[in-house]
Amino acid sequence: MDEIEKRQFEELARISKALAHASRLFIIHKLDEQEYCVKDLTEMIGVDISTVSKHLTILKNAGIITDEKRGNCVYYKLQCRCVLSMFSCLTDVISTNRERMNEI
Amino acid sequence: MDEIEKRQFEELARISKALAHASRLFIIHKLDEQEYCVKDLTEMIGVDISTVSKHLTILKNAGIITDEKRGNCVYYKLQCRCVLSMFSCLTDVISTNRERMNEI
DNA sequence: ACACTATTTGGCGATTTTGCCAAATAGGCA
DNA sequence: TGCCTATTTGGCAAAATCGCCAAATAGTGT
Numbered sequence: 001m002d003e004i005e006k007r008q009f010e011e012l013a014r015i016s017k018a019l020a021h022a023s024r025l026f027i028i029h030k031l032d033e034q035e036y037c038v039k040d041l042t043e044m045i046g047v048d049i050s051t052v053s054k055h056l057t058i059l060k061n062a063g064i065i066t067d068e069k070r071g072n073c074v075y076y077k078l079q080c081r082c083v084l085s086m087f088s089c090l091t092d093v094i095s096t097n098r099e100r101m102n103e104i
Numbered sequence: 105m106d107e108i109e110k111r112q113f114e115e116l117a118r119i120s121k122a123l124a125h126a127s128r129l130f131i132i133h134k135l136d137e138q139e140y141c142v143k144d145l146t147e148m149i150g151v152d153i154s155t156v157s158k159h160l161t162i163l164k165n166a167g168i169i170t171d172e173k174r175g176n177c178v179y180y181k182l183q184c185r186c187v188l189s190m191f192s193c194l195t196d197v198i199s200t201n202r203e204r205m206n207e208i
Numbered sequence: 209a210c211a212c213t214a215t216t217t218g219g220c221g222a223t224t225t226t227g228c229c230a231a232a233t234a235g236g237c238a
Numbered sequence: 239t240g241c242c243t244a245t246t247t248g249g250c251a252a253a254a255t256c257g258c259c260a261a262a263t264a265g266t267g268t
Contacts, residue, residue, distance in 0.1 A: 009126040020124035022117040045105055051227050063201035086193045090116045092186045093197045095166035155257050
């Protein structure tokens with residue numbers, strides 16, 4: 001892995017790290033339906049609103065979601081719908097794992 | 105997010121965490137070509153072999169790769185080729201980010 | 209049994225991530 | 239202006255992750 005290659009994989013890792021959290025996956029899943037503001041998502045997830053805000057910042061910095069301020073609220077929506085394919089891949093891995101479990 | 109939903113997303117996160125590291129992404133990328141043993145991958149990555157072994161264990165526990173002992177070596181190969189689609193998604197996010205950068 | 213190679217495991221310090229609280233910021237409305 | 243709601247930021251302690259070293263394990267060949 002030379003320096004250039006290393007930097008490329010670290011960039012890939014930066015995006016994939018943004019996805020590596022249950023709450024953030026949940027947020028993506030929800031934003032697939034429609035856009036939501038921080039308060040909405042906070043109620044759904046059930047942690048402190050500052051925590052949700054930070055999760056949203058991480059996803060935004062990764063370029064996965066975007067925000068738009070309207071009136072009193074900040075609405076977030078999916079920017080890269082391709083992450084949904086990543087989603088289906090994750091469920092794929094899990095179901096394959098389960099199948100392999102049953103074989104044994 | 106009720107208890108069941110919560111557990112589902114934590115399971116998804118468990119898989120996505122396994123992918124969230126430059127070395128592990130590199131390993132997946134390499135195993136896409138052909139199978140490799142720990143020593144091979146260690147030389148390519150350039151960190152301690154025990155570190156590589158642990159990365160491989162994480163990927164194996166996530167069900168993304170499998171191992172097979174032959175002779176003196178343990179060979180690893182991709183189990184879930186669907187992770188490659190995740191790969192293309194990550195590069196997609198990055199190139200979309202770059203495009204958006206250039207717009208501004 | 210011994211030496212050698214490949215791999216895994218245990219453990220440790222260093223770094224990063226997580227989630228809460230409190231405080232700061234921003235906009236809407238009386 | 240002052241109050242209220244929504245959101246972000248700073249800071250901190252707890253937890254998780256990372257990578258090295260040393261030691262343990264396993265298989266090969268002598």
